[in-house]
Amino acid sequence: MKIYLLVASVLLLLSLAEGKKKKSASSKKVNLFDSKSLNCLVCKALVEEMDAAVNKVDPTKKVEVGTFRINGDGTQSRKLIPFARSQEHLTEVVDNVCKGFEDYAQAKHKSNGEPTIIRLMTHQGNMNPMMGQVDIVPDEDLNTKLKFYCENIVEDLEDTLLELFAKETENMDIELCSKRSKYCEPIVIQDDYEFEKEEL
Numbered sequence: 001m002k003i004y005l006l007v008a009s010v011l012l013l014l015s016l017a018e019g020k021k022k023k024s025a026s027s028k029k030v031n032l033f034d035s036k037s038l039n040c041l042v043c044k045a046l047v048e049e050m051d052a053a054v055n056k057v058d059p060t061k062k063v064e065v066g067t068f069r070i071n072g073d074g075t076q077s078r079k080l081i082p083f084a085r086s087q088e089h090l091t092e093v094v095d096n097v098c099k100g101f102e103d104y105a106q107a108k109h110k111s112n113g114e115p116t117i118i119r120l121m122t123h124q125g126n127m128n129p130m131m132g133q134v135d136i137v138p139d140e141d142l143n144t145k146l147k148f149y150c151e152n153i154v155e156d157l158e159d160t161l162l163e164l165f166a167k168e169t170e171n172m173d174i175e176l177c178s179k180r181s182k183y184c185e186p187i188v189i190q191d192d193y194e195f196e197k198e199e200l
Contacts, residue, residue, distance in 0.1 A: 032115040040184035042149040043177035053093045057084035098150035107134035
């Protein structure tokens, strides 16, 4: 009887130790998303979300900007600009952009295991076609921390966001996330190589 109890207790201890090993191994796999990588991923997704909100507006819609002050010659310094890039619209977009992060999930690419965040539904309401290329990583916070990271970035960079999106430029994600904020590692953009014109 004593031998039976001894064997049972040894087996119980071994199974507990094995369970702890599995638990620690699974927690290491989920820890793909540290603060630095999440800030970078959320910053890039923030640029995409803002760009989508700006592009959603009718390009023919204009708004008058300038001052109501009358110049010495009797004219006013006012001009028409696209509503999508106006201070009024961009302020509204910045105030509401982080609500869209409730539709994001943490994932890793199937091809290389790199961490990413992915929008579950496209802006048109369809399932994201990229879903087949990633594995969703469960998050104990139910992805609310993505919205939290977005709100922190917007709070820190609100003036920069308004300035960048007031004019249409390329590579805004690199400009905002790498150059101006340092959330992401610096990326060098290579200019297109122009071949010398040769006579054949």
